Amino acid sequence: MAAPAALHAARRAVGQVLDPEGLTLVACSGGADSLALAAAAAWCQQREAAEATGARVGAVVVDHHLHPRSVEVSGRAVQQLKGLGLDPVRIVPASVDPDSPDGPEAAARTGRYRAFAQAMKDLGANRVLLAHTKDDQAEQVLLGLARGSGTRSLAGIPPRRGPYHRPLLGLSRRDTEAICAHHGLTPWDDPANRDPRFLRSRIRTRILPFLEEELAPGIRDSLVRTAAVAADDAAYLEDVAQRRFSALLEDSREDGALQLRLDPLREEPPAIRRRVIGRAVVALGAPPPSFERLCAAERLVTGSASAGPVQMEGHVSVFRGARGSAEYGKLVIVPATPSL
Structure with missing residues (x-):
């Protein structure tokens, strides 16, 4: 099978954010996006090993225990990650507050980031790679519009925040599926991604397809461009505000x-x-x-x-x-x- 063009883009993007002197962890759910990220990271690790640098790549699989097959899904993800050559690979449980006033999605996100922080501490890693794509970015901009949260919200998902890096924001979900197919990986399709109880799922399965059909076929790319412009504007305004805050x-x-x-x-x-x-x-x-x-x-x-x-x-x-x-x-x- 010929390598998809997205494969080279993913490898370039991941290579730019690996810790050159230590351990980088790939956050993997077992889905197409995170398995594609892991495959790109594994290739970069092999290149770094050939060049005798100190870069190492491992993975962390977060189990929220929200799905009856979560143990099976996590185990399959670990097998595929180890098959790619990542080491260490750890399953880390995430506690999710079912009564969180912010809702189940936000509670799961909070649990994930706590698990990531614990994994970094336990394994001595300084960076975690997250597999958000341009599809996630488009969804995030629509969520920001729905909430009326202003420029920072419209800026969407940042490429980096603290130790968390998102190198695949320039790729689409179709790209990650093609990368998985090229490597013979079997992604897990989380049914929660299509569950209409969750706003993000409704945006993904109903609202964005409707906008593509009725408003503009390239609406996803337009939303991603909006995020890039808003991010630059927000960064400038926040820099000015910080200086004025100090002065006042x-x-x-x-x-x-x-x-x-x-x-x-x-x-x-x-x-x-x-x-x-x-x-x-x-x-x-x-x-x-x-x-x-x-x-x-x-x-x-x-x-x-x-x-x-x-x-x-x-x-x-x-x-x-x-x-x-x-x-x-x-x-x-x-x-x-x-x-x-």
Whole structure:
């Protein structure tokens, strides 16, 4: 069988992100995307071994125990990974909170990343490769549109975040299936990927095919381009916001509260002003505030009759300093006070 063109693209992309002096782990579910990633990584490891570098490639198979055949699926994935020459290969269980308020998909994702972190610690790895493709990227952009989450959400899945690298974002799911066929690999087709209870599954099986038929045949590539543009825009805005946050920040109070100078914050464009406030909230350990709460805090800056406070998630509150007080002329972001 002739090698598919995507095979060379996958090998090039993976070769650029391997740890040249240590162990890189491939996260593998047994599906086509992650098996194709593993095949590309195995080829790169053989090349690195021939060149006598320190690069090594192993794999981690996360078992969520959400499917009745999960043990069988994980075992088959391990066999194929070892057959490709990856070492070490480990199955790591992931705990999933069935009562998570964020829903089953988010709970499974949280469990996966905890398992990845544990695997890196146990095996001494510094990097994990994840098998997201351009199809996943298109789905993520549509999810961002549905949530109305702004530029960062529209930027989709980043190629890298911390130790996690995603070298296959330029390839499609068809590409990964072709790579698996070339190597004689047998991917597992997770039925959850077609389960209409999950929003991402509905986007994959219903919404994107509908948009391709009724709106534009190349809608997936258009969404991927949107993500690339939004990522550049978001990176620039966040860099500006970080510099303005540092410039507007007053000395912290003894209780840990942050204070931002009000007049210059008021003069900032809304896109920067909201990001500066959001950075202050996150700096106190709270999650990124929702758009609604962020706008409520912004109104304290731009002229609301109320001085607050506005409650944020994570038990952080924001208020405008009262006339005659030490906080006058400042926006104050206060951390939670532990209850006794």
